[in-house]
Amino acid sequence: MKYFITGASGWIGTAVTAELLARGHQVVGLARNDDSAAKLRAAGAEVFRGSIDDPDALRAPADASDGVIHLAFNHDFSAHSAAIATDQAVMTSILDTLAGSDRPFVFASGVLGRAGAGIVATEDIAIDPATVASPRALNELFALASAERGVRPVAVAFAPTVHGEGDHGFMAAYVAMDRAAGVAGYVGDGTNTWPAVHRADAAALVALAVEKAPPASVVHAVAEQGVRHLDIAEAIARGTGLPVRAFDTGEVAAKAPQFQWLERFLGVSSLASSAITQRLLGWTPTHATLIEDLDAGHYTRG
Numbered sequence: 437m438k439y440f441i442t443g444a445s446g447w448i449g450t451a452v453t454a455e456l457l458a459r460g461h462q463v464v465g466l467a468r469n470d471d472s473a474a475k476l477r478a479a480g481a482e483v484f485r486g487s488i489d490d491p492d493a494l495r496a497p498a499d500a501s502d503g504v505i506h507l508a509f510n511h512d513f514s515a516h517s518a519a520i521a522t523d524q525a526v527m528t529s530i531l532d533t534l535a536g537s538d539r540p541f542v543f544a545s546g547v548l549g550r551a552g553a554g555i556v557a558t559e560d561i562a563i564d565p566a567t568v569a570s571p572r573a574l575n576e577l578f579a580l581a582s583a584e585r586g587v588r589p590v591a592v593a594f595a596p597t598v599h600g601e602g603d604h605g606f607m608a609a610y611v612a613m614d615r616a617a618g619v620a621g622y623v624g625d626g627t628n629t630w631p632a633v634h635r636a637d638a639a640a641l642v643a644l645a646v647e648k649a650p651p652a653s654v655v656h657a658v659a660e661q662g663v664r665h666l667d668i669a670e671a672i673a674r675g676t677g678l679p680v681r682a683f684d685t686g687e688v689a690a691k692a693p694q695f696q697w698l699e700r701f702l703g704v705s706s707l708a709s710s711a712i713t714q715r716l717l718g719w720t721p722t723h724a725t726l727i728e729d730l731d732a733g734h735y736t737r738g
């Protein structure tokens with residue numbers, strides 16, 4: 437099959453592209469600049485030059501594909517509302533194009549804040565628009581509704597840390613925040629938990645999702661139900677030599693103001709299961725755990 441991928445040059449998209457090519461598919465990746473285009477070509481993908489800021493232009497590559505995987509997102513959290521609006525505009529263009537074709541539309545979502553603290557989020561608990569933690573989750577409901585229009589939409593709700601060597605996401609920011617604050621810190625009493633998944637396991641799941649997940653399914657890219665922040669902080673301390681303790685009130689704002697956006701996410705305690713996903717798609721996570729990746733020095737070396 438020939439899949440069009442937005443965000444193909446990103447952290448998860450690079451692994452998804454490699455996984456799909458290894459499974460014998462063709463990949464056309466969206467690239468917004470020369471560097472990303474070169475990266476995609478070197479990986480063996482075709483390139484479509486464009487931007488998610490011009491959603492109409494994405495109709496042609498979507499139409500020429502056997503399905504679309506939408507991973508691109510603007511992660512500048514100072515412009516989060518605009519990024520969510522752009523995301524919905526991209527979804528609209530692509531879903532209008534795929535309507536009536538039964539082709540797959542696999543898109544990124546998240547498990548963080550999907551259920552209340554202490555409740556294990558499962559794939560069969562629908563998002564409640566009244567209590568949703570992030571307005572981005574509403575885009576998930578919007579896209580899943582396209583099943584009624586002859587699309588096969590599949591939400592892949594990623595753990596908040598999709599970890600591995602080379603990660604530049606939340607976990608890399610967490611370590612940088614600790615270094616700036618001078619402490620391997622945690623928010624609250626450290627019993628907060630985050631689900632986690634290795635990038636290679638996440639990529640394998642996206643491939644299975646585009647190949648065979650049923651219309652309107654929500655699958656969880658989650659290998660570990662909840663890793664305690666105290667355990668994460670201790671692993672960061674082992675790798676950096678920083679002291680472990682809770683962040684003092686106002687400490688991040690004073691010493692690491694560039695990471696204040698992250699403090700909010702660290703305060704969210706989340707648990708999520710992937711038992712339904714594993715049964716549905718025959719997916720078994722096999723790669724390193726988050727603490728193993730931290731102890732391997734992938735985040736703390738250098």
Ligand SMILES: NC(=O)c1ccc[n+]([C@@H]2O[C@H](COP(=O)([O-])OP(=O)(O)OC[C@H]3O[C@@H](n4cnc5c(N)ncnc54)[C@H](OP(=O)(O)O)[C@@H]3O)[C@@H](O)[C@H]2O)c1
Nearest residue numbers: 443445446447448468472487488508509544594596597598
């Ligand atoms: N990583 C995680 O732990 C995690 C957890 C939960 C959910 N997610 C979601 O999973 C998806 C993939 O995440 P990721 O970690 O792979 O993100 P990432 O590494 O930041 O990659 C983002 C991708 O989007 C592309 N992009 C950004 N703005 C664009 C624009 N204006 N036009 C075209 N392309 C643009 C980037 O292109 P360039 O390569 O040119 O920059 C890159 O390919 C995102 O929707 C993310 O929110 C990720």
